[in-house]
Amino acid sequence: xxxxxxxxxxxxxxxxxxxxxxxxxxxxxxxxxxxxxxxxxxxxxxxxxxxxxxxxxxxxxxxxxxxxxxxxxxxxxxxxxxxxxxxxxxxxxxxxxxxxxxxxxxxxxxxxxxxxxxxxxxxxxxxxxxxxxxxxxxxxxxxxxxxxxxxxxxxxxxxxxxxxxxxxxxxxxxxxxxxxxxxxxxxxxxxxxxxxxxxxxxxxxxxxxxxxxxxxxxxxxxxxxxx
Amino acid sequence: xxxxxxxxxxxxxxxxxxxxxxxxxxxxxxxxxxxxxxxxxxxxxxxxxxxxxxxxxxxxxxxxxxxxxxxxxxxxxxxxxxxxxxxxxxxxxxxxxxxxxxxxxxxxxxxxxxxxxxxxxxxxxxxxxxxxxxxxxxxxxxxxxxxxxxxxxxxxxxxxxxxxxxxxxxxxxxxxxxxxxxxxxxxxxxxxxxxxxxxxxxxxxxxxxxxxxxxxxxxxxxxxxxx
Numbered sequence: 001x002x003x004x005x006x007x008x009x010x011x012x013x014x015x016x017x018x019x020x021x022x023x024x025x026x027x028x029x030x031x032x033x034x035x036x037x038x039x040x041x042x043x044x045x046x047x048x049x050x051x052x053x054x055x056x057x058x059x060x061x062x063x064x065x066x067x068x069x070x071x072x073x074x075x076x077x078x079x080x081x082x083x084x085x086x087x088x089x090x091x092x093x094x095x096x097x098x099x100x101x102x103x104x105x106x107x108x109x110x111x112x113x114x115x116x117x118x119x120x121x122x123x124x125x126x127x128x129x130x131x132x133x134x135x136x137x138x139x140x141x142x143x144x145x146x147x148x149x150x151x152x153x154x155x156x157x158x159x160x161x162x163x164x165x166x167x168x169x170x171x172x173x174x175x176x177x178x179x180x181x182x183x184x185x186x187x188x189x190x191x192x193x194x195x196x197x198x199x200x201x202x203x204x205x206x207x208x209x210x211x212x213x214x215x216x217x218x219x220x221x222x223x224x225x226x227x
Numbered sequence: 228x229x230x231x232x233x234x235x236x237x238x239x240x241x242x243x244x245x246x247x248x249x250x251x252x253x254x255x256x257x258x259x260x261x262x263x264x265x266x267x268x269x270x271x272x273x274x275x276x277x278x279x280x281x282x283x284x285x286x287x288x289x290x291x292x293x294x295x296x297x298x299x300x301x302x303x304x305x306x307x308x309x310x311x312x313x314x315x316x317x318x319x320x321x322x323x324x325x326x327x328x329x330x331x332x333x334x335x336x337x338x339x340x341x342x343x344x345x346x347x348x349x350x351x352x353x354x355x356x357x358x359x360x361x362x363x364x365x366x367x368x369x370x371x372x373x374x375x376x377x378x379x380x381x382x383x384x385x386x387x388x389x390x391x392x393x394x395x396x397x398x399x400x401x402x403x404x405x406x407x408x409x410x411x412x413x414x415x416x417x418x419x420x421x422x423x424x425x426x427x428x429x430x431x432x433x434x435x436x437x438x439x440x441x442x443x444x445x446x447x448x449x450x451x452x453x454x
Contacts, residue, residue, distance in 0.1 A: 112346045112425075119339045119346070119432075155451045162433075191436045198339075199433035205346075206389075206426035209418045210450060218453035223437060224382045226445035 001060055001082050002073035003031060003045050004038065006099060006145045010071055011055045013149035017180050022056035024063025024086065031057070064090035069097065069177075070134075076102035076123050077114060080130055092133035095170045097177070098124050098197075099140045099148065101204050110208040113201065124197025128166065135170035138197040139163040139178065142207065144217045151220075152182040159220040161188045164196035189223065228287055228309050229300035230258060230272050231265065233326060233372045237298055238282045240376035244407050249283035251290025251313065258284070291317035296324065296404075297361075303329035303350050304341060307357055319360035322397045324404070325351050325424075326367045326375065328431050337435040340428065351424025355393065362397035365424040366390040366405065369434065371444045378447075379409040386447040388415045391423035416450065 001007070001024045011021045025031045034044045042048075049057060056066070064070060064086035074082040079100050083091065102117035117123045124138035140148040140161055151157040161183050165171045171190060178188055191199060211217050228234070228251045238248045252258045261271045269275075276284060283293070291297060291313035301309040306327050310318065329344035344350045351365035367375040367388060378384040388410050392398050398417060405415055418426060438444050 107347055113429075115342075115346060119342060120334055154453050159451050160448075164436075189437065189440060191440045196436045196440075199436035202429045203433045206430045209391075209423045209426035210416065213416060213418045213423075214452065216452050219450055221387075221448040222451055223446055224386050224449055225441065225443050226381050 001063065001070065001079075001086065002075070002100075003057075004073065004075070005040060005042055006148075007071075007073040008045075008048050008052075009145040009149050010073060010099075012052060013181060015052070015054050020056075021054075022058050022063045022066040024058055024060040024082075026060060026082070026085065028057055028059060060086040061090060067094070069095050069173075072096060072098045072100050072127065074100060076100045076117070077104065079123060080126060083127060083131065088131055088133075091131055094134060095167075095173060096127065096131070096134045096136050097174055098127055098136055098138045101141050101201055103204065110205070110212060113204065118202060119198065122195070122197035122201050124164070124194050124201070128194045135165065135167040136194055137163060137165035137167075137170050137174040138194060138200060139174060142200050142203050143220045146218065147220055149181050151187075154218065154220060155222075157182050157184050157187065159187065159222040162191050162196075162200050163188055164191040164194055164200070166193050187222075228290060228297065228306075228313065229302070229327075230284075231300065231302070232267060232269055233375075234298075234300035235272075235275050235279075236372040236376050237300060237326075239279060240408060242279070242281050247283075248281075249285050249290045249293040251285055251287040251309075253287065253309070253312065255284055255286060287313040288317060294321070296322050296400075299323060299325045299327050299354065301327060303327045303344070304331065306350060307353060310354065310358065315358055315360075318358055322362045322364060322400060323354065323358070324367075324401055325354055325363055325365045328368050328428055330431065337432070337439060340431065345429060346425065349422070349424035349428050351391070351421050351428070355421045362392065362394040363421055364390060364392035364394075364397050364401040365421060365427060366401060369427050369430050370447045373445065374447055376408050378414075381445065381447060382449075384409050384411050384414065386414065386449040389418050389423075389427050390415055391418040391421055391427070393420050414449075 003025045102114040102123040103111040104114045105111045128136040230252045329341040329350040330338040331341045332338045355363040
């Protein structure tokens with residue numbers, strides 16, 4: 001779900017490691033007709049799509065029907081609406097990997113978080129609450145998308161990924177996907193149930209400040225503990 | 228300002244490296260008469276105070292008058308009130324190092340942040356706004372107090388401290404204090420003005436989830452970047 005830079009990074013990476021991928025978008029013809037660069041200066045989706053012919057494109061509903069595993073890479077502010085368009089029955093019983101963040105750009109830069117989806121709630125929890133028959137697993141929302149799918153490019157993968165969700169089997173399956181991206185198992189920290197998404201989403205304001213201070217988004221944090 | 232575990236850690240450490248210290252509290256005789264352990268199971272303040280005879284104790288007002296540098300180690304929910312008790316004129320023109328967090332224990336565990344002091348505001352900013360003639364420097368609020376004042380106990384100090392504030396000279400002075408605690412200069416990241424306190428305070432929910440998942444509070448994050 002989602003055709004932006006995050007969705008593109010996942011689509012390419014999943015194809016590389018042998019998955020079939022259909023990306024979901026609200027309106028396929030509009031998406032392919034777009035010719036403008038996005039807010040980050042990336043080329044229009046159609047350019048990327050032409051260069052990635054193995055990736056299928058469909059509506060949110062078509063992609064949800066197609067997928068055995070669903071990945072939410074839509075803008076946080078639009079995620080619930082996009083997933084409703086996908087259709088509850090097309091998501092039910094499936095794992096939904098949520099890598100999005102509820103960023104609120106309406107109050108100036110750097111963005112804050114949507115007040116109703118932070119502190120005592122989170123986007124991860126809101127998705128789980130809205131779709132109780134989906135196994136929501138929140139992960140990888142704490143870093144630049146290049147690192148999410150290719151952690152080895154930084155410090156041989158020796159930095160930290162978080163994972164949380166209510167369903168133990170779903171988390172184990174997603175952990176295997178992370179390992180196939182190159183995440184060392186010992187660097188994947190299970191924070192517990194989906195309410196822990198509050199923690200990983202509320203880290204974003206610090207991430208944005210570190211990015212602003214260093215001018216470099218290709219960083220991550222590593223947890224180091226006294227034994 | 229503050230006589231809890233954080234205040235005690237700083238008082239001991241400042242004495243060790245050659246400072247004179249007066250701790251500030253709301254009511255000196257009540258504080259010394261207390262015989263109960265705190266919520267973390269620590270012994271009453273009077274026990275610690277008897278074992279640390281070089282530390283002075285006074286009211287918030289007396290401590291603010293005494294100090295050339297002020298450190299706020301009160302509970303975030305009480306910080307503004309404590310600093311008002313200290314008296315604006317006793318704080319004006321001084322550096323105030325703020326290591327506190329606006330934790331809200333009223334909505335269950337783990338704590339959330341006070342809604343009015345998070346996301347589009349922060350405790351660091353609120354203190355600066357309330358006392359415009361004070362140089363507020365937010366730092367070290369992202370870790371267990373033992374590590375704040377003795378970073379070398381973990382990984383030879385090779386983990387990250389953040390610093391932010393509006394006054395460049397005040398930040399430079401506080402950076403020297405951090406270095407005297409043992410922080411390597413290259414591990415102290417200046418995030419910019421005091422609004423960056425939003426980032427470091429909003430990291431606390433993630434800190435609390437990592438603590439809960441690992442059962443070990445003696446950890447910190449290290450930023451690792453692709454060059």
